[in-house]
Amino acid sequence: MNYSEYLHIPALLDLQHPRSDPVEHDELLFIIIHQTYELWFKLLLHELEKIGRDFSGNDLYGAIATWHRGRTILKTLVGQLDILETMTPMSFASFRDRLDTSSGFQSYQFREIEFLLGYKRPQAVGFFKPGDPGYEAVRRRLREPSISDHFYRFLAQQGATIPAELLSRDPSLPAIADERVQAALLHLYKTRPDLAILFERMMDFDEGHQEWRYRHVKIVERTIGAKRGTGGSPGVEFLKNSLFQPVFPDLWAIRHQL
Numbered sequence: 424m425n426y427s428e429y430l431h432i433p434a435l436l437d438l439q440h441p442r443s444d445p446v447e448h449d450e451l452l453f454i455i456i457h458q459t460y461e462l463w464f465k466l467l468l469h470e471l472e473k474i475g476r477d478f479s480g481n482d483l484y485g486a487i488a489t490w491h492r493g494r495t496i497l498k499t500l501v502g503q504l505d506i507l508e509t510m511t512p513m514s515f516a517s518f519r520d521r522l523d524t525s526s527g528f529q530s531y532q533f534r535e536i537e538f539l540l541g542y543k544r545p546q547a548v549g550f551f552k553p554g555d556p557g558y559e560a561v562r563r564r565l566r567e568p569s570i571s572d573h574f575y576r577f578l579a580q581q582g583a584t585i586p587a588e589l590l591s592r593d594p595s596l597p598a599i600a601d602e603r604v605q606a607a608l609l610h611l612y613k614t615r616p617d618l619a620i621l622f623e624r625m626m627d628f629d630e631g632h633q634e635w636r637y638r639h640v641k642i643v644e645r646t647i648g649a650k651r652g653t654g655g656s657p658g659v660e661f662l663k664n665s666l667f668q669p670v671f672p673d674l675w676a677i678r679h680q681l
């Protein structure tokens with residue numbers, strides 16, 4: 424076994440196929456950035472699944488360590504946009520039509536991450552038709568309990584009073600803010616420094632997630648301005664709707680009381 428064999432380097436390096444003819448220099452950058460994102464998304468799903476298990480298994484320190492890793496991955500995802508922003512609008516326009524109707528809407532791993540976190544937008548499954556890659560996976564993630572559901576169970580195991588209706592809620596619905604959970608979190612923040620560390624790592628992740636959305640909106644705005652998206656949306660104005668939407672609204676709702 425050597426490096427190339429273990430990592431399947433020849434196969435990996437054979438996956439970039441620019442479509443522009445004659446070749447547009449920046450298309451390779453565009454492809455590699457997106458492929459790299461998808462690899463990090465794969466790892467994020469792997470880590471978030473572990474957090475779900477940590478929560479249901481009442482493993483506080485395992486969860487803290489993995490939220491820290493997840494947040495660090497998000498920082499890298501945001502940082503990668505700096506590289507893509509070296510591509511000018513003129514350069515992108517030179518090969519954008521070669522994307523045809525390809526769009527970030529069809530990133531099934533991105534949608535799986537959202538659903539796994541509890542940010543469930545049932546209408547988003549419509550981007551995937553039977554036979555498309557990710558069709559089954561996205562639908563399965565919509566039905567499955569999210570990290571937010573596992574978090575309720577974890578809090579209950581830690582002695583917090585979590586309403587029974589939340590513990591048995593329909594997992595396909597989005598996680599929403601609940602004042603009773605906020606009261607429990609506030610109490611734990613003030614009495615359990617070990618749990619407060621966990622909550623802060625979850626805040627880090629949530630903020631990182633929102634930071635990615637903001638930077639994505641900005642790269643879209645500076646690169647295509649008011650043009651419509653290749654996926655058919657109005658583009659920037661559409662993407663702005665999901666800015667500042669937290670994954671863990673209860674953690675954000677209590678900041679003024681801490």
Ligand code: HEM
Nearest residue numbers: 460526527528530533642643646647652653654655656658
């Ligand atoms: C020049 C750079 C980029 C442009 C111009 C751009 C443009 C857009 C537009 C216009 C949309 C709205 C959907 C549509 O109508 O197509 C969108 C969505 C999306 N893009 Fe990008 N994008 C860029 C870079 C990236 C990168 C690097 C990623 C990383 C994977 C990414 C992932 C996504 C995802 C996941 C969505 C769906 C967002 C949601 O549903 O909330 N984009 N993009």
